[in-house]
Every structure is written in structure tokens, then in C-alpha cells.
Amino acid sequence: MELRISYAQFLTSVKRNHNFALSELSIAQGNKHSFEEGFIIYRLQYMISLVINCRKTIENELSAIADEDNFNSNAMDAISLMTYENNFKKCKANIENVAFLHMKFWSLLLDERPGIQIF
Numbered sequence: 001m002e003l004r005i006s007y008a009q010f011l012t013s014v015k016r017n018h019n020f021a022l023s024e025l026s027i028a029q030g031n032k033h034s035f036e037e038g039f040i041i042y043r044l045q046y047m048i049s050l051v052i053n054c055r056k057t058i059e060n061e062l063s064a065i066a067d068e069d070n071f072n073s074n075a076m077d078a079i080s081l082m083t084y085e086n087n088f089k090k091c092k093a094n095i096e097n098v099a100f101l102h103m104k105f106w107s108l109l110l111d112e113r114p115g116i117q118i119f
Contacts, residue, residue: 001032001034002037004027005028005044008022008024008025008028011024012047012051018048018052019052022048022049022052025045025048029045
């Protein structure tokens, strides 16, 4: 019994084969098991079914977005392109600022008596 449960966990976590893991758990559920093993089987089946449903939802949303993008692929005009580039530059500048402040913080902590000021 424990071997089937462990194998189902392996299939889920390492092989990412959720459907086969569910079939292994249903076989394990049909056999004689303790209350604890039954709960583990139920919990794993529930978690795997959530993952499968979530993946299906994401795939449906992505296909809907892809359909919209194919429809609106020519809709990106010069203004939206300039807006995108401007936002990208701002994001890059903010990332550089954060990296600078991060390095400044850790360099201050290298001193024996850091003079940390609250901004």
C-alpha cells in the first residue's frame, strides 16, 4: 500500500504525470488500507485534481489570449509602442535603483559600526 502511495507521489512531484498518479491512487484506494493511508490517498487525489483543473483553466485562458492576440496583432500602433518602451525604461531604471540601494545597504553593514540612516 505504502509503495503505491509513494509511487504516486513520485509520479506527481518528479515525473509530473498526474493522470497516471491518479490511477495509481485509485488502485491503492481499492485495496485494504488503514485510516491514515486512506486520508493520504484522499489528500493526494484532491491535490492532484486541483493541479489538473488549474492546468486546464490556464490552458483555456492562454488559448483565448492567443486567439485575441491573433485578432489584435496589428492593433499595436506607434503610441502604444512608445508607451511600452517608456514603461520598460522606467522599470529598468527602478531595477537599477533597487540594485544600487541593495549594494549600499550591504556595504554599510560591512563596517564594524555602521552608520545606518533612516530615509
